[in-house]
Amino acid sequence: MSLDDVEKCVAPGQSGQWNSLYVLLGVILMPVALPFVLMECFYRLRVKRYRNELAEKVVLITGASSGLGESLAHAFYKSGCKLILAARRITELERVKKDLLGLDVGTVTFPPVILPLDLAELKDIPTFAQKALEVHNQIDILVNNGGISVRATAISSAVDIDLKLMVVNYFGSVALTKALLPSMLKRKSGHICFISSVQGKFALPYRSAYSASKHALQAFSDSLRSEVANKGVHVTCISPGYIRTQLSMNALTSKGETYGKMDKTTNSGMRPEKVANRILNAIVCKEKDVIISDLQAKFAYYVRSICPSFYFWIIEKRARRLEKEEAAEQKKVK
Numbered sequence: 308m309s310l311d312d313v314e315k316c317v318a319p320g321q322s323g324q325w326n327s328l329y330v331l332l333g334v335i336l337m338p339v340a341l342p343f344v345l346m347e348c349f350y351r352l353r354v355k356r357y358r359n360e361l362a363e364k365v366v367l368i369t370g371a372s373s374g375l376g377e378s379l380a381h382a383f384y385k386s387g388c389k390l391i392l393a394a395r396r397i398t399e400l401e402r403v404k405k406d407l408l409g410l411d412v413g414t415v416t417f418p419p420v421i422l423p424l425d426l427a428e429l430k431d432i433p434t435f436a437q438k439a440l441e442v443h444n445q446i447d448i449l450v451n452n453g454g455i456s457v458r459a460t461a462i463s464s465a466v467d468i469d470l471k472l473m474v475v476n477y478f479g480s481v482a483l484t485k486a487l488l489p490s491m492l493k494r495k496s497g498h499i500c501f502i503s504s505v506q507g508k509f510a511l512p513y514r515s516a517y518s519a520s521k522h523a524l525q526a527f528s529d530s531l532r533s534e535v536a537n538k539g540v541h542v543t544c545i546s547p548g549y550i551r552t553q554l555s556m557n558a559l560t561s562k563g564e565t566y567g568k569m570d571k572t573t574n575s576g577m578r579p580e581k582v583a584n585r586i587l588n589a590i591v592c593k594e595k596d597v598i599i600s601d602l603q604a605k606f607a608y609y610v611r612s613i614c615p616s617f618y619f620w621i622i623e624k625r626a627r628r629l630e631k632e633e634a635a636e637q638k639k640v641k
Contacts, residue, residue: 361591362387362415365443369424369483370453372399374552375502378583379450380407380419386587389417391439391446393424394453426453426479427471436486445494446487448590451480452502454520456554458568459561461515468559469516476520481527488540495539500590501528503546505604509611509618512626521546532595541593545586548600549576577601 366383370376372394380392384407392400400421407419420442424435439446454476457468484499491497506514507521525544532542555573558566582599589597611618
């Protein structure tokens, strides 16, 4: 159908009415949309400007052997940073390093250095920090990304599970931060990034130990930020929603075993490359507290703050649904 045929189908005077409506909507919405458009343009220019300053910065990333940590390694490597990649699985770190070295970036890059790190071994962290400092004599950016999750109710989990998650997700990152912070304060320069979770903003059923560890990390980062604000050190706390990684596969059950299943929410989550790029932008722009998630998670965050009773009703319903699903799965196994 041609444009002339379409115009013939429109009643006389109707086209002019629609044009007037479009003009009216434009006049009304333009003042609302314009500030957001300008803010977005300003943000993009700011990111482009500061990204150039990343070249040759020394970046230490924990949990860099897979998932979000691996994607962060790619993002910082492409920006010309000197990477120190840390995790428990050395074989996987070697794979990440090989993949990075095989990239055709088109800019000056530096071979990544890999170091073994088990965040659960708190006594070994000061020694690890010293080794990391000896690589390039400094750490400019520390990304505390390493962590584990859990899939179990509070009553079914032994205290050992809570302790393990607190040690790896909270105390491990805190210990590494404290080990590297003196060198940053001495140079009056540095940036510490904590990868928390939206579950550090609000809690969900079957995640009590995980949510608790992320709430603790959020509180520590907020307090630390205020203490070092006038000392040249910046602190960013990132709270992502569901990311398409192996986090649920590697999560712990109530018995401390590997969960070994891909959650629907995780499988439909954000691409880790997209999240990593947003985290890099947050760091270069020195943003303090950032939520990276879909509208549902952001809605839950604001509902928890504004109308907590409604939020509690929602998660109680979710808890009952999860309980029924778990009971159905157990029947199938039997």
